[in-house]
Amino acid sequence: MTDSLPPQRGKGQDKRQRLIDAACEVFYMRGVERTTLADIAAAAGIPLGNVYYYFKTKNDLIEAVVEARLSEARTMLAWVEAAHDGPRMRLKALFAGFAEQGGEIARYGCPQGSLCSELDKLPDGPGLAAELMRVPVDWAEQQFRALGRADARDLAIEVIARYQGSALLASTLRDPDLLARESARVAAWLDTITA
Numbered sequence: 001m002t003d004s005l006p007p008q009r010g011k012g013q014d015k016r017q018r019l020i021d022a023a024c025e026v027f028y029m030r031g032v033e034r035t036t037l038a039d040i041a042a043a044a045g046i047p048l049g050n051v052y053y054y055f056k057t058k059n060d061l062i063e064a065v066v067e068a069r070l071s072e073a074r075t076m077l078a079w080v081e082a083a084h085d086g087p088r089m090r091l092k093a094l095f096a097g098f099a100e101q102g103g104e105i106a107r108y109g110c111p112q113g114s115l116c117s118e119l120d121k122l123p124d125g126p127g128l129a130a131e132l133m134r135v136p137v138d139w140a141e142q143q144f145r146a147l148g149r150a151d152a153r154d155l156a157i158e159v160i161a162r163y164q165g166s167a168l169l170a171s172t173l174r175d176p177d178l179l180a181r182e183s184a185r186v187a188a189w190l191d192t193i194t195a
Contacts, residue, residue: 016054018044023065028111032062032118062119066128069112070135077139087143091159092187094140098163099183102176110167112136136160148195155193162186 022044026035037058041048055061080097084090098105108114112132119129140156149155166182169175 015044015046015050019046019051019054019061020064020068023061024068024111027062027065027115028108032115037061063128066115066119066132069115070128070131073112073132073135077136081139087146088190088193091140091143091190094136095159095163095183095186098167099179102170102179105167105179106170106174106176109171110164113164113167133160133164144193147193149193159186159190 019040023035023040026039026043030039037051037055038048040061041051051061055064076097077094080090080093084093098110116129116132119127137153137156137160140159141152144152144155162182163186166179170178
């Protein structure tokens with residue numbers, strides 16, 4: 001019964017994934033605009049010519065990175081959902097999880113927020129990257145709805161905006177503790193939210 005076996009990954013899939021992983025890291029640290037395909041190939045340990053076998057253009061690779069970041073976000077939100085009881089605890093855990101990444105965020109910004117901001121400047125806008133903001137906002141809205149709030153969408157936007165603003169300030173000011181302080185304030189604010 002081969003239907004129950006996981007699909008086998010060949011060498012080509014491994015190289016493609018290495019390129020995506022390297023692009024995620026290099027785009028995050030250097031920015032999309034300043035990163036070349038040669039930079040990504042070097043980071044992945046793959047000859048530049050091989051990149052074009054998997055990605056015809058830089059835009060194709062950008063799309064793969066956005067999809068990878070979306071997958072990471074959905075996985076993280078599913079983990080928070082499964083690991084924490086109740087919507088209030090989930091929202092607190094989400095923000096606390098962001099705060100735990102304070103050092104990296106203080107250095108490079110939010111991986112999703114930075115990518116969205118950069119891609120939004122392109123002539124055709126953020127495209128699929130807008131989902132990187134929509135996914136956590138939709139998830140937070142579900143949590144606020146479970147708390148019985150009719151204004152769940154507005155509260156969801158507020159909590160994600162508080163994180164994105166904090167991430168931007170932490171990065172700009174190079175202050176990793178800023179996210180921890182804001183996480184504590186958000187937790188206290190969430191305790192005041194009633195149905």
